[in-house]
Amino acid sequence: MENVRHLEPRDQADPHGQMRDDMEAELDVIGGCLHNPRHIPSVRAILQGGDFARPAHELIWNALGHLYDTGAPITPVALRIELESRKQLTRAGGLAYLVQVGDHTGGGEPAYFAEKVRAASDLRAEADLGRRIVQQATAPDAEPGTAVTFIDDYLQRQKERAAGRSGDPADALLAELLDASSLDNMPTLEPLVGDLLHLDTLARIIGPSGHMKSFVTIDLAGHVGTGMKWHGHHVRQGTVVYLVAEGARGIRQRVRAWEKHYGQKMHGVLFLPRPVQARGPEWDTLIEAMRRLQPAMIVIDTQARVSVGVEENSNTELGIVIERMDDLRRATEACVLLIHHTGHVGEHGRGASAAKGALQSEMHVSKKGDSAKNIVVTMKVGKQKDSEEGADLQFGLKVVTLDGEHKPDGRPVTSVVLESLDQRPDVPAIGTPEWLVRRLDTDRVDMRWGGPRVIEWCRSRGIQMRKDKIEEAIRIRKRRGSFEELQDARNDLPPDLPPSTFNQTPPDLGGRSGEFDENPRSNIPPQTGGGQGDGPSKPPSPRSPSREGGGVGEDEKNTTPDTPLCTICDTELQPLRAERGYTTHLGCDPTTGSHPNTAA
DSSP states (O other), rough: OTOOOOOOOGGGGGHHHHHHHHHHHHHHHHHHHHOGGGGGGHTTTTOOOOSSSSHHHHHHOOOOHHHHHOOOOHHHHHHHHHHTTTTTTTTTTTTHHHHHHOOOOOGGHHHHHHHHHHHHHHHHHHHHHHHHHHHHHHHHOOTTTTHHHHHHHHHHHHHHHHHHHSOOHHHHHHTTTOOOOGGSSSSOOOOOEETTTETTTTEEEEEEETTHHHHHHHHHHHHHHTTTTTTTOOBOOOOOOOOEEEEEGGGHHHHHHHHHHHHOOOTEEEEOSSSSOOOHHHHHHHHHHHHHHSEEEEEEOOTGSSSTTTTTTTHHHHHHHHHHHHHHHHHHEEEEOOOOOEEEESSSSSSOOOHHHHEEEEEEEEEEEESSSEEEEEEEEETTSOOOOOOEEEEEEEEEEEEEEOTTTEEEEEEEEEEEESSOOOOOOOOSSSHHHHHHTTTOOOOOOHEEEEEEHHHTOOOOOOHHHHHHHHHHHHOOHHHHHHHHTTSOOOSOOOOOOOOSSSOOOOOOOOHHHHHHTOOOOOOTSSSSTOOOOOOSSSOOOGGGGGGGGGGGOOOSSSSOOTTOOOOOOOOHHHHOOOSSSSSGGGGTTTTOOOOO
């Protein structure tokens, strides 16, 4: 056997020695990058976290990469804090092991040791392939050719990994290219609020100062947190985190008003009543906290308050802020919704234009009007990156009085909530029996009144309707239920509605003796002080007769007013409500339960 060379002791395989060498190479990679972070990109082009044989090294490498990506200082202390925030310090070997990692410098060339780590990883993959082939081939039910599938899978996997770790940036980029059929595997946008907001996107609401941006956003947050439809738009329920970086003291009143209006708590919404600076170290803490919470929406109110010191007109500086917002989005896959002010001129967000390119959605909010009952808030969808821009949304304001809260001078504490002008209830056409029913209910007319009393009531208010329509309205009211039942249905209305006057004795409205006997449809007994058939009624309104229904008196029967008047307070309606068929101000509409003073 002269042709056989006997192995000397130094030539014999030493698996334990090889393992020690591999571990040392891994430590030199991590330690070298810890001391010289500029090597991290070149090492990343060679290997991935899964190439480390020791799981603790993969955890440390991933934490190190996160510090580098976020621009945080890369020091042993920062690495320890990052691992602690991930609750991985113990699994990574503890503080003592991090000290040991820091003792390795990689000789200033961690990329050299990265090649060794990559080669060891490839050899382990090949050894694993060999074991699988042997196990398959020696199994009791083994069939020839079955193990070939293992080889095909291995080769494909190695091809994909090599493309991403070859060290050639062009190869890595080519590996990311997708053909047309592969696009179907990409996740689609998941709606959060109708077609307006989506998960895993960056969105923004802009508008002039004091134009109800925060009210709109609180309304959105409340509906997402509770899962209710948002004014007719589908909502995906999820936790909302609201950073109240501006106007924190007023947030409680707005939330309490929303809860009273909808009759439920604003569940699922959490508030942080202070700003967190996007370019400060606490932003990383916020990202980690939100990563653990996994909310569906994160509201930042306002963009300016979390980017103090940033030159808004600099695309470079603002671009860094937007990238930090994107870090928050990537970590949580939530909809990150910013609130931002517009400039002095135009409808564009204040500052540089770098932010708008990163946005999936942008909405502009503005208001017109000078008091709660005639203000109209308009939300204009200014940008939808991947879909058609929707129609404008318009809202009125409802004044809500907070129970048990008063100002120092005794006045009640109030706030407002949004009510959609697009999703309005069905309004009967003027002059129909249904319309008259609503007018009679609004004035709290006794449901027991018969035809003569109602006809006289209509005449006193300039309402011209045929007798058969008036009688149909009376029948509708009587079929619907008793006056007491109607009162029970109104028990949930606010206490600031005008008091009912239906039980007051009416003045003489021209009734004559014998009218009760001649009109058997009227079942109201005679009362002292009035003619037969007179019943309890409300005294005539002190205001000028309404011009609804085409008549306000003999001199104006055939005139048409330029601007319709509110049927409750007799002041002009805003044109938008008149065009949409409303006959009252939003604040005066009895169906909303709100009746603020005209001066409110």
